[in-house]
Amino acid sequence: MTFTDQLARATRQNQSLLCVGLDPEPSKFPGAWAGDASRIFDFCAAIVDATKDLVCAFKPQIAYFAAHRAEDQLERLMAHMKAVAPDVPVILDAKRGDIGSTAEQYAREAFVRFQADAVTLSPFMGRDTIDPFLAYADKGVILLCRTSNPGGNDWQMQRLADVPGQPRLFEHLAHLAQTEWNTTGQIGLVVGATFPAEIARVREIAPTLPLLIPGVGAQGGDAEATVKAGLTEAGTIVVNSSRAVLYASRGEDFAEAARRVAMATRDQLDAARA
Numbered sequence: 001m002t003f004t005d006q007l008a009r010a011t012r013q014n015q016s017l018l019c020v021g022l023d024p025e026p027s028k029f030p031g032a033w034a035g036d037a038s039r040i041f042d043f044c045a046a047i048v049d050a051t052k053d054l055v056c057a058f059k060p061q062i063a064y065f066a067a068h069r070a071e072d073q074l075e076r077l078m079a080h081m082k083a084v085a086p087d088v089p090v091i092l093d094a095k096r097g098d099i100g101s102t103a104e105q106y107a108r109e110a111f112v113r114f115q116a117d118a119v120t121l122s123p124f125m126g127r128d129t130i131d132p133f134l135a136y137a138d139k140g141v142i143l144l145c146r147t148s149n150p151g152g153n154d155w156q157m158q159r160l161a162d163v164p165g166q167p168r169l170f171e172h173l174a175h176l177a178q179t180e181w182n183t184t185g186q187i188g189l190v191v192g193a194t195f196p197a198e199i200a201r202v203r204e205i206a207p208t209l210p211l212l213i214p215g216v217g218a219q220g221g222d223a224e225a226t227v228k229a230g231l232t233e234a235g236t237i238v239v240n241s242s243r244a245v246l247y248a249s250r251g252e253d254f255a256e257a258a259r260r261v262a263m264a265t266r267d268q269l270d271a272a273r274a
C-alpha cells in the first residue's frame with residue numbers, strides 16, 4: 001500500500017487530520033523520568049498508546065533521538081508504532097538532502113533501518129538528491145516548500161528572475177513537485193501553518209499533493225485557517241502538533257493530558273472541514 005493510501009485510510013478511520021509529532025526532550029519528561037534519556041522510548045510509547053486512535057500519522061523527529069545517542073530507542077519506537085497502530089503511517093522527520101551516493105544512505109536509514117513510511121527532505125540540492133528516496137516504491141517523500149519558521153522568508157519568498165512568471169522559490173518548487181519531479185506519485189510538501197495564505201497558494205499550484213503542515217500548537221498557527229486553506233477533495237493535509245501535545249502536563253498524568261489536547265486539536269481540525 002502506498003503512503004498516500006495509508007494516509008487516506010488512517011485519516012478516514014480515525015476521522016483525523018492530526019499528526020502527533022514525537023520530539024522527546026528528556027528535560028521536559030514527567031516526574032522521576034525528568035532528565036533521563038534512557039526513558040525516551042517509554043515516554044514516546046506512552047504518547048503513542050494514548051493518541052493512536054486520534055491521529056492520521058505520527059512524526060518522530062530524528063534529532064531528538066540522535067542528540068541523546070538514542071537511535072536504538074527510535075528503532076524500538078518504530079517497531080512499537082507498527083505493532084500497536086499498524087494502520088497509522090509514520091513520517092520520519094529527517095530533513096535530509098545530499099548528493100545521490102550519500103542520499104542512498106539516508107534513504108536506507110529512513111526506509112530500511114527505521115522502516116518509516118515517509119521521510120521529510122530538503123530539496124535545496126535539486127532533483128537528483130530526491131531520486132534515491134523515490135527508488136523505494138510506495139514510500140512518501142515530503143519536501144520542504146514553505147516552512148513555518150520566520151527565516152523561511154530568506155530564500156523561499158524570493159522571486160526567480162529566470163523562470164517564466166518570476167515565481168517565488170516556494171511556488172516554483174510546488175510546481176516542480178506537482179509536475180515533472182513527481183514521476184512516481186510519491187511526493188508531498190511541507191507548508192507551515194503559520195502562513196495560511198501560502199498554504200492556499202501551494203494548494204492552488206499543487207492540487208493533489210499531500211501537505212504536511214506543522215506549526216499549530218506551540219508555534220501559534222491557526223488550525224481552522226489551515227484546514228480551509230489546505231484541504232480539498234483532491235488534496236489531503238496532515239497537520240502536525242508536537243510540544244503542545246507532548247508536554248500538556250509535566251505530571252504523572254502526562255499521557256492523559258496529551259490525549260485531551262490531541263482530541264481537542266483533532267476535533268478543532270475536523271470542525272473546520274467544509
Ligand SMILES: O=C(O)c1cc(=O)[nH]c(=O)n1[C@@H]1O[C@H](COP(=O)(O)O)[C@@H](O)[C@H]1O
Nearest residue numbers: 061093120147148214217218219241242243
Ligand atoms: O518538517 C517539519 O516537520 C517541520 C517543518 C517546518 O516548516 N516547521 C516545523 O516546525 N517542522 C517540525 O514540526 C515540529 C513542530 O513542533 P511544535 O512546534 O512543537 O508543534 C518540529 O518537529 C519541527 O522540526
